[in-house]
Amino acid sequence: MERPVTLKNNGQINIVLNNETQKTHGTQTSSFIPVVKQEVKHEALRDIEREMAKLVGMEEMKRIVKEVYAWLYVSKRREEIGLKAEKQALHMMFKGNPGTGKTTVARLLAKLFLEMKVLSKGHLIEAERADLVGEYIGHTAQKTRDLIKKAMGGILFIDEAYSLGRGGEKDFGKEAIDTLVKHMEDRHQEFVLILAGYSREMDNFLMLNPGLKSRFPLVIDFKDYTVSELLQIADKMLKERQYELTKEALYKLRQHLNDVTGQSSLQTFSNGRYVRNVIEKSIRSQAMRLLTTNKFDREELMTLKSIDLILSDGEKVSF
Structure with a gap:
């Protein structure tokens, strides 16, 4: 008789906050005095960690998400004390085969950026070639601008983005790319653009516009599952x-x-x-x-x- 069996899942990622002590020197004596500090709970990170713990594998992605959180948090702390804190663009490229969790991660990032007040709405707009490319001259630029407008305050996620460059010189896909590049620069604090697709095709896609590669500071490789x-x-x-x-x-x-x-x-x-x-x-x-x-x-x-x-x-x- 066949009997049911179950599998075990991996554990949760955690961040450790260390206790601190401080050595102070008086006129006659010196001693170690515990520093009483308000505990930083990092609730936004905790929430995302709980969500990420449900995901199988993707350790590199989980590390990068924590790295992005750390950078955003430290930038805010620098601002609070008057230090320079550059507002870098958070546009990303996800490279990998289908079914590796790219859309799921995009949704989690939208939630994280909303909680950290990086994005005002935190919604996710999913799109593909047909949503950007029009049928006649000028139509594509307008469709792309309308889509970007919908994504303001959130993330615009374009899957199989390499398809925008597959039609040759006379194809309107290049017009969509040029429009995206312009808005990525002009409005990079108002929305996040994530382009996704197969690794090799996305590498080739970056060659279509000289300004593309430099505008994606974050590139995440989504490996096939074991x-x-x-x-x-x-x-x-x-x-x-x-x-x-x-x-x-x-x-x-x-x-x-x-x-x-x-x-x-x-x-x-x-x-x-x-x-x-x-x-x-x-x-x-x-x-x-x-x-x-x-x-x-x-x-x-x-x-x-x-x-x-x-x-x-x-x-x-x-x-």
């Missing part, structure tokens, strides 16, 4: 839906993920999205099995067996 991380993602999805895999089903899923991630070309592999598709199709398969067997007790309703597993191409995983 098999272990994909299994953690599967486990989280199953727990959220109150399902469990049997030991045999878990073994088969692991073997399948080893196969698909071991292929020579992974650019078409959609990482977390692929796992979600497998889980959702397998749940539907389990529903059909239960309907035909007429078994609806709690354990049956919660358990996905190896016979229920379905690949993203629609084929059942067979033994």
Whole structure:
């Protein structure tokens, strides 16, 4: 009989605030006196850390988010005592394959920037080529300006941004790029632009406009998930839906993920999205099995067996 098993998740990222002591010298004696300081709770960072702790992997991204928080916080403290604090642009580039969490991270950053009063609204506007590129001369610039206007006070997230440069010299995509570059400079304190896409294509995209590369001080690489991380993602999805895999089903899923991630070309592999598709199709398969067997007790309703597993191409995983 197949029995349910669960997986363990990684721990939470924490920041440590150290206690301090100060040595003071009097006219006759010297002693160590504890410095009584108001505790800095860094609630904005704590909130984002709690959200990031739910994400599997992406350690580099988590480090950069904390680095951005530290820079913004210290800049505010410098301003408070009259030191120079340059307001740098926070435009970013996310490079990586589909399903690696780029949109999720963009939403978290919007929330962080709102809590730190870097952005006035903290909303996220998602866009693609069709939202920026028009059908005739002048149309593209207006569409792009309208989209930027909607993003004011928040983040404009453009996925597959490299597609703006794929149409050749006569394509209006270049007009969209030029309009974005101008507003990135003129209004860099009013919104954040994040361009996302495949690593190689985004590198080529930067060559289309001389001013592009220098305007993205933050570049984050979103690595493909390992098999272990994909299994953690599967486990989280199953727990959220109150399902469990049997030991045999878990073994088969692991073997399948080893196969698909071991292929020579992974650019078409959609990482977390692929796992979600497998889980959702397998749940539907389990529903059909239960309907035909007429078994609806709690354990049956919660358990996905190896016979229920379905690949993203629609084929059942067979033994």
